Amino acid sequence: MRAAGLSRKGVLFDVDGTLVDSAYIHTMAWWQAFRQSGFDVPMARIHRCVGMGGARLVDHLLPDGRDTAVDEDVLAAHSGIFGTYWPSLRPLDGARDLLAQCCESGLAVALASSARDQDLKALRSSLAADSFIDAATSANDAKESKPEPDILVAALRAVGIEASDAVYVGDAVWDVYAAARLDIPTIGLTCGGTSEAELREAGAVEVYAGPRDLLDNLRDSAIGRLLAG
Template sequence: MTESMTPPGGDRLGVLFDVDGTLIDSSYIHTISWWGAFRQYGHDVPMAAIHQLVGMGGARLVDNLLPSDRDRDEDEDIMASHGALYASHWPSLRPLDGAKELLGQCHAGGLAVALASSARQRDLQVMRSVLDADAFIDVATSANDAKESKPAPDILEAALESAGVDAAHAVYVGDAVWDMKAAGALGIPAIGLTCGGIQAAQLREAGAVEVYEGPRDLLENLGSSAIGRLLALQPNP
């Protein structure tokens, strides 16, 4: 951790979390939902290619996966189809092992806890219900809070502002390359989790300072992690 992470005076320390694929086991549900949406509009896009871009904003994902000479008037319909297909899987959503406990431990240590998600507002509400951890969450963002989606840092900036935390006093946890890049744009140390299906080497190459298998693995190693070093700077809550 750099010296800039030492908070002057009473400045608040915080940890930001992505949600899809980081706290909720949903990365592959998004993949199959995008696959189905593309198929509905005549685009046969391999699931592997889709999965690599999950975590990127929907408009960016569509633009990266479909031909540049496509009928762009269909883009909004494709995104709406993805949303409807994903919503059909809401009853199947489950928190990843250790997710609630990880949020609770960060909260108990006095850190501001923010969900920096670019999910649709309704999807985020459902995922928060699945997490059942609102007592440990200070603020949460959705797609409505950012002009540009990841890898642009807008959603992280919105979460930081809402939590009253400076980027120099924060750590970000995510599962996608786009999470790592968004954090890097603000100089925030990013912890990568492989539970979303992205390999550790890819996350490190994108800027992750540490990589763990999932929330449980991070929780069990919290003291030696970037979050642990933030906790060490916190007075006893």
């Protein structure tokens, strides 16, 4: 039990590509959605943008001079295609155990996701870790998506902690950029397909291979230092 007078500390987690092995599923779903609207966008370009909100990703990848009415078609197609993969969603190794350890250590645990409500529900179902999660955000909780920090602000408010008492865990450079705007240190995970070099260049304070690797090194990580402090 936390002593009276001490503020609670917490860990915010991205979900897609960080806790659930879905980064490349999103890449495929976006690729198919673009093709349905007549745009041939290379998967490599798409993957580098996964982690942005959907509307921002579409605007970033499609030509400037397009009829922007097509954007809604692409977003709707991605939603439908990704939904077909819900039964295949699987947590990354160690994800549930990592959430459990953070919770049992007395930290507030929040999922800071920009996924749609229905997708977040499917992602949480695959994790089977709701008893270790204090709060979760979705696209409905933020005006602007990553790399803007709105999602993180919403997650902090949901668990009642200050940015100075938090650590963020994510797999994309967009996660790192968003957290940096609030001066929240980010632990990067390469399991979403972004390299250690890219994550460190973006500003990640540490990089691990995935949830299991972070869990195995938790005491010496930024999360461990948060607990010790």
